[in-house]
Amino acid sequence: MQGEQTSPSAGPPSVSITVEDRKAVRANPPKARADALNFWYGSNQALKGINLSIPEHQVTALIGPSGCGKSTFLRCFNRMHDLQPDTRYQGSIMLRPDDINLVGAGVDPIEVRMRIGMVFQKPNPFPKTVFENVAYGLRLRGVRNRTDLAERVEGALRAAAIWDEVKDRLSDSALALSGGQMQRLCIARALATQPEILLFDEPTSALDPIATAKIEELISELRQHVTILIVTHNMQQAARVSDFTAFMYLGELVEVGATSMIFTNPGKKATEDYITGRYG
C-alpha cells in the first residue's frame, strides 16, 4: 500500500495482527494505484495529491467527514465525473494488469465502466424485469445467445445471494422487490459483466439492519472474485467489512492501514479524533 501508511513502529500494540495484515498486503499486489491524483469541480479542488494502492481481492474502505472527497475519489475510478461539466482530473489511477490510466484523456469511460462496476447509496434498478436488469450490461456487451444470457444472469444473481429469492420472479418488475433485494439486484447487475473492481458508495445507508448484514456478508464473499472499494459513513461497517481503511480529510489522504490497526491504534491523531468522535 502506498500513501502515508502507518508503519509498525508508529503504532505499537496489536503488532502481531499488523504483521499478518502486512503479509496479506504482500500476497495481494495492487489492483489499482492512484498516483498524485488531483481533481477539480470547476475551480474547487476536491482531491489533493492522493496516493493510494488498492490491493487486489481485498476490501478497502474510505472514511472521513462529509465533503472530505471520499465519494469524489471513488467516482474517479469509473469516470462518473465525466457526466458533469467543468471537471478536471490530474495525475493517474493505473489499473493492473494492463496499466491503463483510468483518468487518462484517451481512455473511453464506457469501457472503464465495463471493468469497474458501481453500487450506489439508493438502490437504482432499471424499471424493467429482474432478468432484464441483470441482462442489460451483457446485452450491451453483445451477448445475444439466450442460453448464455440465462446462465450468466443466474450466475450473477447467485453471486449476489439473491437467486433463491427471485428465481421464480425473474419476469416481475425489479421495482416490486424490497429495498435490500433491490440493492442486491443492483450488485448482481454490476457483477454480470464480471468487473475487476466494484465500487460501493454508501451501499447500506438506506437499508435496515438485516438487509445491511446481508450486503455486508455479500461484500465479504465477493472479495474472492473482485477487488472492492467502499465509501461508508458507518464506521463500524468499515471496521466489519474492510481489510484496509483509508481516512480522508479536506481532500487529502491522511492515513491508510490495516483496518484492525486503524481501529485499535491509528498512527495519526486526526484519524484517532475522527473515529473516536472527537471532531468538533
Add this chain to the structure above:
Amino acid sequence: MQTLEQPPSATPKPDADTGAVSGPGPAGDPAEGHISKTVDQSLVDLRLRAVAMGGLVIDQVASCVRALVEHDAKLAELVLSRETLVNAYDGQLDRDTLTFIALQQPVASDLRMVRAIARAGLELERIGDESKKIARFASRAAAQGGHDPVVAVSRYLRHMGELSVTMLRSAVRALDEADAGLARQVLARDRELDAEFATALRQLMSFVMQDHQFLKATLDTVFALKGLERMGDHAKNVAEQVLYMVGDDAESGRG
C-alpha cells in the same frame, strides 16, 4: 455482599497515606474531548471507579501486612470484611465496561482505555485476593500470639509490603493520569520485589532448618511472601495496561 451505591465521581479519594489519587486528570484528559459528552462522562466514570478500587486495594495490601507483622487481629478482620467490597468494585467495573462497549462501540484510544480499565480491574481484584489470604494467616497467627517464622522475616515482609504498595500506587496513578513514564517505573521496580522475595526465602529456609517445629507456620509465611511477590506482578500488569492504553509499548497489548 456490599454494594457500591454512590456514583464513582462521589467515591472518596484514598488518603495520602494509602491512596494514589489526587484531583481530576491532567489537562488534555485522554477520556475527554468527544463530541458526545456522554462518552466523555462514561469514560471518566469508568476510570474513576477503577482508581477508587485501586485506592481500596492499596489499603488492603498495607493493612494485611501490618496485621501480620504486628499480630493485629482486628486489622486482619477489617481486611477480610472489606474483601466483598473489592469484589463489588470488580463486578461493577466489569458490568460497566461491558455496557460501555456494547452501547458506544469504542475504537482506537477509547477502546484501548476501556480494555485497560477492565483488565486493571481484574488485576486489582487478584491483589485483593492475595491480601485476603495474608489477612487470614495474620488472623490465625495473631490468635496464637504470633509465629516465629513471621518474626524471622518480618523485616522482609514489611519491606515487600511497602514495595508492593509503592508499585501499586504508581500503577493506579499512571492509569489515572495516563502516565507512561510512571508505568515504566512500576515495571522496573518489580525486579526489586522479586529479589527481596528470594532473599526472604533464603532467610526463612535457614530458620526452618534450625527449628522444624514451625514447618506449617513457615509454609504459611512462604505463601505470604509469595503473595506479596505476586502483588508486584499484578501491579506490573496494571502498569502494562497503562502503556497499552497510551499506545506506548509494543509488548503490553498482548495476552
